[in-house]
Amino acid sequence: MEPINQFIKNNKKIERNNERIYQELLQNPKIVELINDEETPLTASMIKNDLITLKHYADQPSECKENSDGQCENHPDGYIINIDIRNDRANMYYTPCPIKVRNDEFIKRENLIQSYHVPEDIKNATFDTIYLDDSSNRNVLLKKAIQVTDAVASDANYRGLYIHGEFGIGKSYILGCIANELKEKAVSSLIVYVPEILRDLKAGFRDGTTDEKYNLIKNAHVLILDDLGAEDVTPWARDEVITGILHHRMVQKLPTFISSNFSIDDLEYRYARTKENGIEETKARRMTERIRALCEEVQMTGDNYRNG
Known part of the structure; x- marks a missing residue:
């Protein structure tokens, strides 16, 4: 004591x-x-x-x-x-x-962009870093993309963009710019490289992850589909996956952006022909009608910078 x-x-x-x-x-x-x-x-x-x-x-x-x-x-x-x-x-x-x-806000904003199989340079693209030159109409696309992005962020009436053009001219880069501009406006988006996600969905049948991934894509606040039409065309990919996603987003009026090497008419021709079922123009048109309802079609021109 x-x-x-x-x-x-x-x-x-x-x-x-x-x-x-x-x-x-x-x-x-x-x-x-x-x-x-x-x-x-x-x-x-x-x-x-x-x-x-x-x-x-x-x-x-x-x-x-x-x-x-x-x-x-x-x-x-x-x-x-x-x-x-x-x-x-x-x-x-x-x-x-x-x-x-500030740091928490940065992390939150970074998490606003999700992606499947999209290169880092696309995920980090911004409107300020677009290369503009006389051989391209990127300046026209830039203005249109900014207008549509502002409309999405303010819930105004709009359609997304269907950007098509030759290989390697920067279509995917524009999509990355849109995603990052939306991020700065606190709007979440999902960028999907179409050929790879279709492989993922097919592989998901083995481990039971197909429905989870499909629903994530279908219900994304803003969905950005990169390189539509570059995948192998099958009835399953066209009817069950792509048309299903587009139909849901059309009904729910969810913002959607798409890039492709094909115009919508050419895409319809491509999707109407499969090895399994031959020519199915009606099913292909069902898909492209939903694209037209969701997106304004714009053509992008310019040099192939991947070969530069």
Whole structure:
């Protein structure tokens, strides 16, 4: 058992330390501001009752400071201590610091773009990085893409874009720009490279993932189909997958953007012919009618930059 003299000595030491902290707090600008608050002023008894809470509050740095890793150096956990005067007590609560808010917003925005089998340069494309030259009508496409993107973000009346043209002229890049512009406007999108996703859906029959992937694509807030028509044409791909997705999105009025090497008429001709069933013009037209309902057809021209 601690001797009574030692107990008294330690108690007096604690009291002196508490008094020192109390006097320091009375001089702290943050505490002075709380004391002078007209609605809920901090009193001497509150300070003494919640001494440690108020010391934590007073000792934290006032400003955020970003370190080399992009995190807040002054608030390592990303949160700022705040004080709420309630029921004659100083209650502590936390709010994220500005740097954490910024970083969380960045992560949130990055997650607004999902993709299946899309190259990084397409996912990172922006309208500011489009190369414009006299051999291309990219400037026309750029203006139209910006207008439609603004309309999507504001829920105005619009149709998406069906962009077709020769191989390698930047159709996919325009789609990436649209996705990133939507991201900046806090609108989520899903970019899908059509030939690969069809392989994924077919492979999903083995592990039971087909329905999950199909529903994710079908219900995406904004769906971007890249390189439609580059896949092997089969009745299943045409009727069960692509037409099914397009029909759902047409009925639900969901924004849809498409790129292809084929005009819509040429795409219809291509999809009307399969090895399994021969010529099926009606089924192909059923698919392309939904494309026309969802998208405005625009042709893109220019040099093949992949061979440049």
